[in-house]
Amino acid sequence: MNRFDVAVIGAGAAGMMAAAEAGRRGRSVLVVDHARAPGEKIRISGGGRCNFTNLGATPANFLSANPRFAISALKRYTPRDFIALVERHRIAWHEKKLGQLFCDGSARQIVEMLVAEMAMGGVTLRLATPVSGVEHGPDGFRLALAGETVEAASLVVATGGLSIPKMGATDFGYRIARQFGIAILPTRPGLVPLTLDPALLEKTAPLAGLSVEGRASFGKTGFDEALLFTHRGISGPAILQISSFWKEGEPIRIALAPSVDLLARLREARATNGRQAPATLLGEVLPKRLALFVSAEAKARPHLADCSDAVLTAIDASVNGWMLRPNGSEGYRTAEVTVGGVDTAELDQKTMMAKRVPGLFFVGEVVDVTGWLGGYNFQWAWASGWAAGQAA
Ligand code: FDA
DSSP states (O other), X not given: OEEEEXXXXXXXXXXXXXXXXXXXXXXXXXXXXXXXXSOHHHHXXXXXXXXXXXXXXOGGGEEOSSTTTTHHHXXXXXXXXXXXXXXXXXXXXXXXXXXXXXXXXXXXXXXXXXXXXXXXXXXXXXXXXXXXXXXXXXXXXXXXXXXXXXXXXXXXXXXXXXXXXXXXOOSHXXXXXXXXTOOEEEEEEESOOEEOOHHHHHHHGGGTTOEEEEEEEETTEEEEEEEEEOXXXXXXHHHHHHHTTOOTTOOEEEESSTTOOHHHHHHHHHXXXXXXXXXXXXXXXXXXXXXXXXXXXXXXXXXXXXXOHHHHHHHHHHXXXXXXXXXXXXXXXXXXXXXXXXXXXGBOTTTOBBSSSTTEEEXXXXXXXXXXXXXXXXXXXXXXXXXXXXXX
């Protein structure tokens, strides 16, 4: 039987980081993944250029039942640490916007870098290797692989979340947690396009493909970024961001021209240019198709002069206070992340080790820590993987 100090399940972002670090510390490490290639989500991330971190990453950019849990790991392994690693591997990068860092070349460079880091630490990587079961004994953990059993003193679970099952996402990490009596908080798709019911979709159909710089809010949380109308509903960075906070059945608030005092502008135009059509004025701040849609929704009269204050207020509300009730999301099929997961109350925040099961670690997306859009999720994968790599 093969024996290792550390076994890592999942050769994704967090698993490879944990393995490389443990290997660098001189631990013998095995990484197993059922996929044929490591880091598949890294490869497709950021449109193929991998938004590998965010310069402004702080614990405030993450959702978790315990917002303080991520502080320690994020502090000890920072975006600067990952940039230093990227630069050691001579990977050119650039900041796109809002602190988001991307490779100049290809996301594959990040995968190759992590594979090289693992090789430097003498890590054994076994791909296309399903794990059929995990057992815990006095000497650590036993993993049943196809036709073989391996033993390890520590086990790092880095199997990611449920998003994009087509790429190999499974609930295996949650199953291991359950097996060891570790609590899991309810999971749901995050960073995901939202869908509209058929009646509303029929109305918004002419807008499909249209993008505006707007604001999407839910409760006290709001994001100023692009909104995109789609054939299924609404998407774009602002919607992806708010989708992680949205609760099913509730409306989100949308502002299509958040920087414009539209009501003041409508009133002024009514006083000075009453023959103007509301849609024409709206066309000054919105794309034409959207202006026509809004003016029809608000049941605007043909001329501003004939629009009462109530109608102008309705137009303003349709533009900057649109309460849109999605009927769902596109689900795990297209979600970038999974919100919820292994309850952080079960884990030590410095090491990611399960408090009740010494030697068992959970890192990355399988844990109830979910980042905003913009490189934050990888930063959590690196930081949590690094933390476990120091202790496993
Ligand atoms: P990850 O999913 O990377 O790895 C899990 C690994 O476990 C996989 O290799 C999988 O095959 C393996 N596995 C699962 N079940 C198994 C089993 N039963 N047995 C064996 N192996 C198993 N984030 C960001 O910060 N910037 C970005 O640009 C993007 N872009 C992006 C685009 C798209 C399309 C998606 C879907 C996601 C992103 N993300 C992102 C999110 C980011 O990809 C994600 O948060 C990290 O990959 C999570 O890292 P993990 O290592 O936790 O899981």
